[in-house]
Amino acid sequence: MESIFHEKQEGSLCAQHCLNNLLQGEYFSPVELSSIAQQLDEEERVRMAEGGVQTEEYRTFMQQPSGNMDDSGFFSIQVISNALGVWGLEIILFNSREYQQLQINPIHEKAFICNYKEHWFTVRKLGQQWFNLNSLLTGPELISDTYLALFLAQLQQEGYCIFVIRGSLPECEADQILRIMRVEQQQRPKLIGEDEAQRVSEPGHTTEEVLLDGDEEELRKALALSRQGMQVEDEEADLRRAIQLSMQGGSDPRSPSAAVTAGRSEETLTAEELRRRRQVYFDRQPTHDCSSAGREKDSGTKPSQ
Incomplete structure (x- = not known):
């Protein structure tokens, strides 16, 4: 490293x-x-x-x-x-x-x-x-x-x-x-x-x-x-990792954190409960327009650094 x-x-x-x-x-x-x-x-x-140069726009x-x-x-x-x-x-x-x-x-x-x-x-x-x-x-x-x-x-x-x-x-x-x-x-x-x-x-x-x-x-x-x-809060972070594992169909054996999370997820969430909680999680996520990451000069808004 x-x-x-x-x-x-x-x-x-x-x-x-x-x-x-x-x-x-x-x-x-x-x-x-x-x-x-x-x-x-x-x-x-x-x-x-x-x-x-005399226009109002200019x-x-x-x-x-x-x-x-x-x-x-x-x-x-x-x-x-x-x-x-x-x-x-x-x-x-x-x-x-x-x-x-x-x-x-x-x-x-x-x-x-x-x-x-x-x-x-x-x-x-x-x-x-x-x-x-x-x-x-x-x-x-x-x-x-x-x-x-x-x-x-x-x-x-x-x-x-x-x-x-x-x-x-x-x-x-x-x-x-x-x-x-x-x-x-x-x-x-x-x-x-x-x-x-x-x-x-x-x-x-x-x-x-x-x-x-x-x-x-x-x-x-x-x-x-x-x-x-x-x-995110600890509970939501655990749920997110469980969601990722369920979407992936398993954990990456090279990732120690994934292995630990997989064990915890299997112990605490049934498949039906995971599906239900995953749907609730995604339903409350905000949408975001990514068509522009820059700032227009006349918009009065400021995007990212």
């Missing part, structure tokens, strides 16, 4: 972290992403000016803030797409009907970037294994081939927009090492906030010792938004 590049959350720069974790290196900084955003803003201004456009970035560290999907274009990479909406009709097994792809409200993160294949490189985690999270499709389906159900990365990713040390060996993960990484809370509760540690340099408030916001999509 040590060879895997994993940039952790800093302020609200998850778009930067998402890109760097995807490319496995410090390839983009806020300054470079801001430059791309400013170029996009200028291109939009030129297009709007074609209709006349004046309204110029009064609106940038649709591609803001002072908090937000960058739009257009900025991310252009940044990836530097490397000859393109993105395709995984959630789209056109892509789903191709019935491509996710394990045959190379990487995905995922977006929900104020957060971006990367899921990438390194060697022959998949990893969740979410910057809000304390480290990379190993995802088995069996679980990958269920993981992506769960993200979709929770409202995430998912994009497939197409093209040749740059060579990296982790990919080279993991081509000739496989890694195992005995313990899943925690969310950064959970790790800090545990350290604060330990004797000899104060809150000030574990806060990130001046970014406490921004980090708390990012963690709260992440938990909206990633965490």
Whole structure:
């Protein structure tokens, strides 16, 4: 795991972290992403000016803030797409009907970037294994081939927009090492906030010792938004895992957590009870329009970083 590049959350720069974790290196900084955003803003201004700089539409456009970035560290999907274009990479909406009709097994792809409200993160294949490189985690999270499709389906159900990365990713040390060996993960990484809370509760540690340099408030916001999509109450989390196992028809023998969950599910839920509770669970899930993960300048709304 040590060879895997994993940039952790800093302020609200998850778009930067998402890109760097995807490319496995410090390839983009806020300054470079801001430059791309400013170029996009200028291109939009030129297009709007074609209709006349004295028009009401042009004046309204110029009064609106940038649709591609803001002072908090937000960058739009257009900025991310252009940044990836530097490397000859393109993105395709995984959630789209056109892509789903191709019935491509996710394990045959190379990487995905995922977006929900104020957060971006990367899921990438390194060697022959998949990893969740979410910057809000304390480290990379190993995802088995069996679980990958269920993981992506769960993200979709929770409202995430998912994009497939197409093209040749740059060579990296982790990919080279993991081509000739496989890694195992005995313990899943925690969310950064959970790790800090545990350290604060330990004797000899104060809150000030574990806060990130001046970014406490921004980090708390990012963690709260992440938990909206990633965490549920314990009972619902157990039910979700049981649902996944029932949909899968069994557990992944390589996943210790799956084996434990399978045993617990079989002990506590009959097939009929599981079907009933699964239907109730899905009936109360919100729907989410994933047609756009970017922010229109005149809409007054702000999508994910």
